Amino acid sequence: MAVCAAPLSVNCWSFIVTVALIRETWSGTVLSSPVLRGTMVNCCGLLSSQKEPVPLKSIEVELEVKDHVATVVSTLLYENKEDKPLEAVFVFPLPGDAAVCHFSAKIGQTQIVAEVKEKKEAREDYDDALSSGQQAFLLEESEQSPDIFSMSVGRLPPGESASIRLEYVTELAVQADDGLRFCLPAVLNPRYQPQGSEGASVQVTSVPASLVPYSLSFSARLSSPRPISKVESSCSLDPLQYLNTDQTQATIKLAAGHKFDRDVELLIYYKDAHQPTAVVEAGQASAKPGSLMGDPVVMLSLYPEFPQSVMSSVASCGEFVFLLDRSGSMQMSSANQQTRISSARDTLLLLLKSLPMGCYFNIYSFGSSYEHIFSQSVEYNQKTMEEALKKVEEMQANMGGTEILKPLQHIYRQSCIPSQPRQLFVFTDGEVGNTKEVIDLVKKNSGSHRCFSFGIGEGASSALINGLAKEGGGHAQFITGTDRMQPKVMQSLRFALQPAVVDISVTWDLPKGVSVTVLSPPITALFQGQRSLVYGQLTGEVGAAPCHVVFLSSGM
Structure with missing residues (x-):
């Protein structure tokens, strides 16, 4: 393309x-x-x-x-x-x-x-x-x-x-409904x-x-090659003001009287997403041509919808391992008064009811220690589903601290089931001090599984939630209440059920005399509906000539 x-x-x-x-x-x-x-x-x-x-x-x-x-x-x-x-x-x-x-x-x-x-x-x-x-x-x-x-x-x-x-x-992360999410945290957990x-x-x-007697002034200016269709928020906003006739530029700000007592979340929607x-x-005028700051930089955005012929090969099997945070902080309430553990339970229950028959699954929960419902992953059927649903409904945030590293190590010691690719789902408010150690462990084991993470409640650590998904080849979601929970959950499940598109290459067709140096890591996998960004630095006389980019992918 x-x-x-x-x-x-x-x-x-x-x-x-x-x-x-x-x-x-x-x-x-x-x-x-x-x-x-x-x-x-x-x-x-x-x-x-x-x-x-x-x-x-x-x-x-x-x-x-x-x-x-x-x-x-x-x-x-x-x-x-x-x-x-x-x-x-x-x-x-x-x-x-x-x-x-x-x-x-x-x-x-x-x-x-x-x-x-x-x-x-x-x-x-x-x-x-x-x-x-x-x-x-x-x-x-x-x-x-x-x-x-x-x-x-x-x-x-x-x-x-x-x-x-x-x-x-x-x-900005892409949500299940194609919106881009920006979050300004009100408090650091x-x-x-x-x-x-x-x-x-x-x-x-x-x-x-x-x-804290803060006063908050918040304004946003938006621009894109595509028209801006709308902006939504959990907070009251003044009307969206377009700055040009094609609606590719706009401004918006918080309504007067906002109290900074909860996260400020914006969801930005573009047409033809x-x-x-x-x-x-363009490079900086004061910088030397040929330098990092002096040459122009291009950002390529890829957010694919695959043809039906590709999606018909979606897998219907797998081993699904769920890891639920039951530490004391999960008892905290969000702005909508729902506790974090309630949000996590609702999310997990929805996933359990949506698994395909014949797959395998197990559920771990952790705090200062950890436990699991089954001694090893079991086949998903009506009996095992009902047993798991009953136990999840009884789970409370009563297990102390947030020792997430040990249950992860235990999960990775379990042998994978042949022909059942492992998918790990992590539910946590992200309040740990050893974030990098946890992410490194997931990265080390990324060859044997994909990791899908859910940040529960406002202020969840984006470093942990996004890091788990990035290094585990999965997808991250943030659940701050009942709003939009179901489409987010189902989006991650769809990603887990489909194989990743691999063997990806990007070919640059550039004007004569112009070359590109790719600055971002190579894309190793793509999911249906998952956005990837490619950054490159352009060298030569770019001028006003368009840059044509061909994106190729093969293998499932």
């Missing part, structure tokens, strides 16, 4: 590529003055050095969505109302795959912008600034959970205000520390947004 790439004016994609490459080598690199470095955080909200909460004055968020990618600019304003200098830390959530591309802080007339330094040098600079009475800022990413960032404000004088500006870029891990004895607390598109971003 051929795609015509229309040039756009903003350099968003260059930021994505640049920061993504930086994050790959973050183990020895930090951003300093203020500083980005890895650490583990144990409390949430704006906190003093004594871990007392300090309320923010306001948050302003500007969202810019270009096709499938969002740039988020957050400005946070707070004030030291104490009669003495205050050293404070603000901990805030980001999408697990977000790339931070700008950070700055302003106190009075002093402006500080982030720069890259080695970790040791950055720490020394920060400590020197504090000891000499200067303002210094520290921005940290958790080594265990990449969706947790914290900013340490050095010495904030009494009565002084600080304005913090953070900009990051992230891809506490992360459970596994037994024996560093920091396990530290009390983890959170500061709910409903108890399954048509492949490409967006080209």
Whole structure:
């Protein structure tokens, strides 16, 4: 299929590529003055050095969505109302795959912008600034959970205000109804520390947004090669305002009086959602031609609908292993007053009733320990289904902590059933401190199964939920209530029942004198209705000539 790439004016994609490459080598690199470095955080909200909460004055968020990618600019304003200098830390959530591309802080007339330094040098600079009475800022990413960032404000004088500006870029997930989901978390959930891990004895607390006097200003600007059909939200919105006649650009914002007591979720819908598109971003005028920032970058979006002849080969067998989180945090209620464990149970019950006869299945649940309904996977029939349904309906969030690693290890030790491909479904609110260790385990075993993950409740860790699905070759869903639960569940089940399209190749048919360097990892598998993005950097005289892209796939 051929795609015509229309040039756009903003350099968003260059930021994505640049920061993504930086994050790959973050183990020895930090951003300093203020500083980005890895650490583990144990409390949430704006906190003093004594871990007392300090309320923010306001948050302003500007969202810019270009096709499938969002740039988020957050400005946070707070004030030291104490009669003495205050050293404070603000901990805030980001999408697990977000790339931070700008950070700055302003106190009075002093402006500080982030720069890259080695970790040791950055720490020394920060400590020197504090000891000499200067303002210094520290921005940290958790080594265990990449969706947790914290900013340490050095010495904030009494009565002084600080304005913090953070900009990051992230891809938007496609939902079962073709909508793109953006979520601005209202509160960062506490992360459970596994037994024996560093920091396990530290009390983890959170500061709910409903108890903090934040004021929130939120606006969004949308653009795409395709017309924008509508925008939906769990919060009240002002009417969508189109900026051109073909409806490919629009703005929207939260209605006045919004209280930041729950996640702000936007669902963005485009017309002709399954048509492949490409967006080209010009390089920065100030950058040297031929450099990473100087050359244009193209983003190819593939969101296929396969022909019926392909889908007729959909598998009707498999081994389905369900892993349900029953830790204490699953007893928490969402904005709709439904507990997380209730949402997880409803999701699992729906899946159990939808499995094909003759497949195999088992159900694990976990907290500080784990248990399973059957000693090994059993054939799915009326009797085993009814037995499983009864036990799931009785499950409560009464098993303590969130030790997800051990049940996963047990599952992977079980031999796979011949001719029954294993499909793992994980249901959790994502509150673990060893996120990367869990994801690494799934990745290590990805050759023998696919992993489908469900984030239950608001504030679920996107790093864990998306990471499990990405490394397990499956699909991630977020269940924040009864709304849209059934289509999300059935979408993941359809993915699990169908084989993946593999042996994929992308052929670039470019104008004479133009070449492309692919920047993203190769696509290894595609599901019906699952979006994939390909990034490439263009070299040569691109001009206004269209770039034709041919996408080929074979093998099931």
